[in-house]
Amino acid sequence: MTLPSKEEFSEWFHELIQCAEIMDVRYPVKGLYVWFPFGFKLRQLVYAKLREIMDRDHSEVYFPALIPEQELGKEGEHIRGFEDEVYWITHGGLTPLDVKLALRPTSETAMYPMFKLWIRTHADLPLKVYQIVNTFRYETKHTRPLIRLREITSFKEAHTAHRNYEEAEEQVKKAVGYYKEFYDFLAIPYFIVRRPDWDKFPGAVYTIAFDTIMPDGRTLQIGTVHHLGDNFAKTFEIKYEAVDGNHYYVHQTCYGISERCIASLISIHGDDLGLVLPFEVAPIQIVVIPILYKGKEENVLELCEELVKKLGKFRVVLDKSEERPGAKYYKWELKGVPLRFEIGPREAEKREVVVSFRDERKKFSIAVEEINEGKIERWAEEMRKRLREKAIASMLQKLKFSRNLEEISDIVKSSVVMVHLCKDKSCGEEIEAKGGKLLGWIEEMPEFIEQSYEGSCVVCGRSGKLALTARSY
């Protein structure tokens, strides 16, 4: 069970999610994968944070997975964006259905007919709901676990309705804030980018996306926030009676995060030995490894048990299995356990433990008496900081700034390229002709970027703003 080097990212990712028991890729339908118990626990812990953030400002709901054909098709632009990849249910048993049912590719058209019933007056607004569900898309490109799926199993989608455009826009900003908090928590660096008009969500006024850079230099979209204006409200006739007695269309937003957040978590922090996980989301946070010699087991195990008891607040495993210590170290490192304690006869004698952090893999000794919950939490916080700094450093290595159109086709093969670009579609097309995809314009400057926000367009020379082009997943 040896992992390929992370340099060969594609193989590394594929092997790791299996070796570390995140997902089983052997399910016999293309694009569908099985969550192992360990992977599902990781998912649960990551999504618990997402829920915590969402619950502050939204109510959780559940809408059906099946959408009747006429609802899905109501919004012209929306359906054109999805029609190639919708799964259809055409039969009930052997009987052909009068009304075909779509397996939701996303839930706007499932929710908004109900929003029409729920929203009567301004007092019903704002309406803010979210759900975490599976969605289906008939992907034709090569599918990949957690990244490109035919069944997205963990789509957190939020939908809000407001009195006017400005209030909806306020919500867009809040949503961006929520997602920042979420990815900061996971120590994953990101760009907040406004997608080009020709690449926004079908039916949206505009789309803000979170993109991160994977170890192979390709970008991964890990979150989107859409301002829908009153486009869907007009289609689904979602109106409210205002204080002035008139009826107005609501303005809506929607925003989503899928299990791609876990793909980025694994890929960005992981190393040649396997997973590296932030303490808070690690399914196993601490492993205690006894080093047993014949006749000296008792004292060692006693101290181990004492330590485990002391750490009761955390997710701890005491590994008493028959393997040798070295084999155990590799095993738990593969699983990304952030903190390891080793106790052998020497430690039992002095009431000490040997400590090793997963990210640094250095060892040091500390007295058992000095270990307490506060200390562990401080270590966890330091570890998160190290992970974040390391992630930013390797992200910057794969990011290049260019003011020369000609060199872009070469750079974009291995890196994400920053350029100044105007909003003209022809200039965007010119950039995309160099091999990358135009992700869009930086919406919020990250603190780790030094380039100026404004500059002259790399294509036409008129005034432009900082934009990103890259090969993307």
Next chain:
RNA sequence: GGGGCCGUGGGGUAGCCUGGUAUAUCCUUUCGGCUUUGGGAGCCGGAGACCCGAGUUCAAAUCUCGGCGGCCCCA
């Protein structure tokens, strides 16, 4: 959208070109036993596979066609 490659125990593979030697190779995994334990121990014994369907043939893991599944490249 276009093109190419591939499917052998749980994982990775040899054998396929040139059909028969085969009880299908080796590594890993797994189970039992002995022994060992401070960074992937060793020995002994056991378990476990030719993707599915059709065809050609006296004979198919091996050749042909179809299906399903996987991987890669180009747009």
